[in-house]
């Protein structure tokens with residue numbers, strides 16, 4: 001199902017060595033806003049830089065694919081040392097496919113990670129890659145975001161009893 005994530009985790013920080021080994025993961029396509037940082041904020045959430053270092057030490061390839069503009073994505077991507085694709089146009093797949101090619105890891109060893117069903121999860125599923133839905137770092141209060149979350153709840157019910165919390 002195109003709206004259904006393969007995994008549902010509290011945040012990227014829950015992706016650890018055991019999880020990667022268990023699910024044979026060698027590369028991550030990462031969303032940026034609310035997955036690595038607060039929406040539009042050029043600072044990473046606490047724990048994220050250390051988590052990225054850990055991923056690198058494990059040899060995990062990573063690349064950001066964001067729907068945001070280059071102007072918004074570039075500063076934080078540079079700070080975090082992550083290559084990126086801006087204007088990723090998720091749920092279309094070309095941004096993600098480009099990232100997969102750039103990382104040089106087959107799709108079956110890759111995960112698409114993000115906080116939104118209609119962009120991140122859908123794009124990953126359409127590209128034939130396993131997906132991780134994470135909880136957004138900060139729940140947006142604007143009506144467009146509330147509407148989006150409401151629409152998401154129609155296609156994927158976030159049952160918090162099932163959430164793999166760490």
Ligand SMILES: [Mg+2]
Nearest residue numbers: 031033034115
């Ligand atoms: Mg996001």
